[in-house]
Amino acid sequence: xxxxxxxxxxxxxxxxxxxxxxxxxxxxxxxxxxxxxxxxxxxxxxxxxxxxxxxxxxxxxxxxxxxxxxxxxxxxxxxxxxxxxxxxxxxxxxxxxxxxxxxxxxxxxxxxxxxxxxxxxxxxxxxxxxxxxxxxxxxxxxxxxxxxxxxxxxxxxxxxxxxxxxxxxxxxxxxxxxxxxxxxxxxxxxxxxxxxxxxxxxxxxxxxxxxxxxxxxxxxxxxxxxxxxxxxxxxxxxxxxxxxxxxxxxxxxxxxxxxxxxxxxxxxxxxxxxxxxxxxxxxxxxxxxxxxxxxxxxxxxxxxxxxxxxxxxxxxxxxxxxxxxxxxxxxxxxxxxxxxxxxxxxxxxxxxxxxxxxxxxxxxxxxxxxxxxxxxxxxxxxxxxxxxxxxxxxxxxxxxxxxxxxxxxxxxxxxxxxxxxxxxxxxxxxxxxxxxxxxxxxxxxxxxxxxxxxxxxxxxxxxxxxxxxxxxxxxxxxxxxxxxxxxxxxxxxxxxxxxxxxxxxxxxxxxxxxxxxxxxxxxxxxxxxxxxxxxxxxxxxxxxxxxxxxxxxxxxxxxxxxxxxxxxxxxxxxxxxxxxxxxxxxxxx
Ligand code: CMP
Numbered sequence: 001x002x003x004x005x006x007x008x009x010x011x012x013x014x015x016x017x018x019x020x021x022x023x024x025x026x027x028x029x030x031x032x033x034x035x036x037x038x039x040x041x042x043x044x045x046x047x048x049x050x051x052x053x054x055x056x057x058x059x060x061x062x063x064x065x066x067x068x069x070x071x072x073x074x075x076x077x078x079x080x081x082x083x084x085x086x087x088x089x090x091x092x093x094x095x096x097x098x099x100x101x102x103x104x105x106x107x108x109x110x111x112x113x114x115x116x117x118x119x120x121x122x123x124x125x126x127x128x129x130x131x132x133x134x135x136x137x138x139x140x141x142x143x144x145x146x147x148x149x150x151x152x153x154x155x156x157x158x159x160x161x162x163x164x165x166x167x168x169x170x171x172x173x174x175x176x177x178x179x180x181x182x183x184x185x186x187x188x189x190x191x192x193x194x195x196x197x198x199x200x201x202x203x204x205x206x207x208x209x210x211x212x213x214x215x216x217x218x219x220x221x222x223x224x225x226x227x228x229x230x231x232x233x234x235x236x237x238x239x240x241x242x243x244x245x246x247x248x249x250x251x252x253x254x255x256x257x258x259x260x261x262x263x264x265x266x267x268x269x270x271x272x273x274x275x276x277x278x279x280x281x282x283x284x285x286x287x288x289x290x291x292x293x294x295x296x297x298x299x300x301x302x303x304x305x306x307x308x309x310x311x312x313x314x315x316x317x318x319x320x321x322x323x324x325x326x327x328x329x330x331x332x333x334x335x336x337x338x339x340x341x342x343x344x345x346x347x348x349x350x351x352x353x354x355x356x357x358x359x360x361x362x363x364x365x366x367x368x369x370x371x372x373x374x375x376x377x378x379x380x381x382x383x384x385x386x387x388x389x390x391x392x393x394x395x396x397x398x399x400x401x402x403x404x405x406x407x408x409x410x411x412x413x414x415x416x417x418x419x420x421x422x423x424x425x426x427x428x429x430x431x432x433x434x435x436x437x438x439x440x441x442x443x444x445x446x447x448x449x450x451x452x453x454x455x456x457x458x459x460x461x462x463x464x465x466x467x468x469x470x471x472x473x474x475x476x477x478x479x480x481x482x483x484x485x486x487x488x489x490x491x492x493x494x495x496x497x498x499x500x501x502x503x504x505x506x507x508x509x510x511x512x513x514x515x516x517x518x519x520x521x522x523x524x525x526x527x528x529x530x531x532x533x534x535x536x537x538x539x540x541x542x543x544x545x546x547x548x549x550x551x552x553x554x555x556x557x558x559x560x561x562x563x564x565x566x567x568x569x570x571x572x573x574x575x576x577x578x579x580x581x582x583x584x585x586x587x588x589x
Contacts, residue, residue: 017353019318021189023053027349028178028188029159030166031201032060033073033131035323035338036194037150040159042346046561052350056158057186059178061165064132064148072132073147074198074222074304075334076256076265078103078240079127081119081425083336084471085547086555088493091565093518096496097142098149099127099469100259106240108418109284110388112395115402116239117415123473123546124238126423128256128263135224135261135300143259143469169204176318189318190354192345194338196324197305205325210316215325216309221266221276223301224258231290232257241288242422246388247278251381252331254422255288259469267331271303306334310371315359320345327367330374331381332424340366343559377428380421383435396448403447413440471495472545475538481522482536488525489549494518497542503534513573514539523566526553 021027027043029036040056047054064071079087079094087094102124107116119125129146155161164180169191171177176191195201197217205212227235236257243253251268266279279285280295310327314320322341329337344366345359352358387393400414412419417434420426434440472495475481481492484504494517501512501521512534515521525532526549538544556563 017355017358019189019355020353021047021052021054021349025054025189026186027054027056027190027192028176028186029056029058029192029194030169030178030204031194031196031323032058032062032151032154032161033147033194033196033323033338034150034335035342036060036192037147037154038339038342039192039194039322039346040154041150041157042343043349044154044157044159046346046350049564050350055160057160057162057188058151058154059162059164059166059180060151061163062132062147063163064145064151067133067141068136068300069302070132071145072130072135072300073196074302075131076222076254076263077129077131077146077258078256078423079129079146080333080336080423081125082551082555083333083339084125084127084545085551086336086339086562088545089491089520089547089552089562089565091518092153093493093495094127094471095144095149096469096471098129098144098146099471100130100143101128101238101257102126102469102471103128103240103256104238106242106419106422108398108401108422109241109243109245109288110394110398111245111284112391112398114284115398115405117401117405117419124471125545126240127471128240128258130258135226137226137298137300166201166204169208171208174317190349191319193319193321193325194323194342197307202325205321210319211313212316212321213311213313215307215311215327217305218269218308219271219303220306221264221271221301221303223264223299224261225264225296225299226261229260232260232262235288235290236262240423243279243284244384244388244394245279245282245284247275247282249275250279251385252422253279255285267306306331309374310367314367315356315363317356318354320349320354320359320363327370329370329424330377330428332422336424337370340370340559343561347561373427373429376432380428380431380435384421392448392452395451396444399451400443400447413437413443470543472543474541474543476541477538480535480537481544482532482534484533484535485531488522488532491520491522491526491547491549491552492536493520493545493547495543495545498539499536499542499544500539501534501536509535520547520566520569523570527566
C-alpha cells in the first residue's frame with residue numbers, strides 16, 4: 001500500500017509542501033463533533049484511495065451515551081436538505097434511529113397568517129436529530145445520538161477514539177503535542193482543531209503563539225420541551241415551524257419537532273430571558289401549542305454561542321481549524337458548513353501537505369467562500385428584518401407564497417427564496433440573486449399592493465404513512481421510479497429496500513440488476529444528458545431519497561471528489577458487463 005503512495009509523491013515538483021503526510025503519519029483531531037468526525041472520515045477515505053496509511057486519533061471526552069448536557073453539543077439539530085443529499089451521494093445513509101423525524105415541510109408563521117411549504121416532491125429531505133442522546137430527563141432511549149453516530153462512522157473508517165479531555169497543547173521540535181487530563185502525551189504530524197466555540201477547548205489554542213484568533217460569536221437560545229409523540233404529531237407534524245415576528249432583537253426563530261420533544265431555537269441580538277419570554281408569549285407561538293400548555297418548570301435550555309465571523313487565519317503549520325472554531329455558515333446549516341470545511345481540510349492534508357502555505361492555498365478558499373456568502377447572508381437577514389417591520393410587506397410576502405403554494409401552476413419564487421433562507425439549503429448568494437430577478441420584484445410589489453385589499457392563506461395537509469425517522473419517499477410494487485426513454489433530472493439513493501433495473505425492448509425485458517440500501521441509480525442520464533437507459537422499479541417497498549441534478553452537479557464543480565463514488569460504481573458496472581460479454585462470446589469447452 002505505502003509503496004504505491006511513495007511513487008506517487010516522488011514525481012512532485014520543487015514546490016512540494018515541506019510537511020507532506022507520509023505512511024504512518026500521525027494526526028490528532030481535537031473534538032469529535034460533526035466537523036471533527038467528518039474530517040476523520042474523509043481524511044482516512046482519501047488517504048486509502050492513494051494507498052496511504054495514516055494513524056488518526058480523535059479526542060472527545062463525551063460518550064454521547066448520556067442524556068442531558070453531559071452528552072450534548074448544544075445545537076438545533078437540523079440536517080439541511082442539501083447536506084442530506086450530499087451525504088447520500090457520499091454513501092452515508094442516515095439511520096432511521098438517528099433521525100428522530102424526517103421533515104417534509106415548513107410552516108411560516110407571521111402575525112398576518114401562516115402558510116405551509118412542502119419540500120419539492122413532497123419528500124422527507126431534512127433530518128431532525130438530537131446531537132447527543134437527548135435532553136435532560138429523557139425517559140425512553142429509542143433514538144441514537146447524531147454525533148455518536150458520526151463518531152462511530154469515523155471509528156469504522158479506522159480512527160482511534162480517545163475519550164479524554166485535552167488539557168494542553170504545546171510544540172515539540174516543530175510538531176504539535178497533545179496532553180490529556182490523565183497525563184497521556186502524544187506528538188503528531190498534524191493537529192485538526194474542531195473544538196467549536198462553546199467550552200474550554202478553544203482556549204487551548206489562544207495562547208499557543210500560532211497567531212490564532214477565535215471567531216466572533218453571538219448568543220443563541222435553545223430549549224427543549226417534552227411534549228410526547230402524540231401531541232407533537234397533532235400540533236407540529238413533520239414540519240419545521242419558522243417565525244418571522246416583530247419582536248425586538250429577534251432575528252429568527254424556529255420550532256423543530258423531534259421524537260418526543262420539540263426544540264426551540266432563537267437567533268438574534270443579545271438574546272436574554274426577556275426576549276425568550278416575549279417570543280414564547282406571542283400569540284403566533286401560543287397557537288402552535290395545545291391550549292392548556294404550560295411551560296414545564298424542568299426542561300433543558302441553554303444559551304450557546306455561534307460563529308458569526310470566522311477566525312481570520314484558521315490554519316498554521318501542521319495545524320488546521322475546522323467547523324465553528326474556524327469558519328462556518330452564518331446562522332444556518334452549521335453542520336453542513338462543518339462538512340465542507342472538514343472535506344477541504346482533509347483534501348489539502350492528503351493531497352497537498354500540512355504546511356501553513358498549503359492550507360492557505362487549498363483550504364482557505366473554502367473558508368473565504370463561506371465568509372463572502374455570510375456577508376451576503378447578513379444583507380438577506382437585514383432585508384427580511386425590514387419586511388418584518390411593515391404589515392403591508394408581511395402581507396404581500398405571505399400572499400405571494402400562498403398564491404404560489406395553492407395555485408399549483410405558479411413558479412415557486414418567494415417560496416423557494418424563503419425555503420432556502422430558513423433551511424440553509426442553498427447559498428445566501430443564490431438566494432440574493434433570485435430576489436433581484438425583475439419578475440420576482442414585480443410580483444412582490446404586485447402582491448404587496450393586492451394584499452392591501454385582501455389577504456388570507458389556505459391550509460392543506462397531506463397524508464403521511466412514513467415512520468418518524470425515515471427520510472426520502474416510499475415507493476411500492478407497481479410503481480415506477482425511473483422510466484426508460486424519459487428525460488431525467490434526478491439521481492436516487494436507496495435508503496431501505498430493493499429495486500430492480502430492467503431494460504425494455506420490443507421483444508420483452510431483461511433484468512440488468514438488483515440494487516439495495518446505499519446503492520444509487522439514475523446517474524447516467526445526469527452525466528450523459530441522454531434519456532433514461534433503463535426502467536427502475538421497487539421490489540416490494542423501497543424508500544428512496546431524490547438528489548437534484550442542479551444541486552448535485554453544482555456541488556461536483558465545487559468538490560469534484562463527490563463524483564468519486566459515482567465513478568467507482570460505474571466502473572464496477574462496466575467490469576460486470578465486460579464479464580458478461582466475455583461469457584457470451586467465450587466458446588464452451
Ligand atoms: P439512468 O439511465 O439515468 O436511468 C436508469 C438507471 O438504471 C441508470 O441511470 C443506472 O443508474 C441504472 N442502470 C442502467 N444499467 C445498469 C446496470 N447494468 N446495472 C445497474 N444499474 C444500471
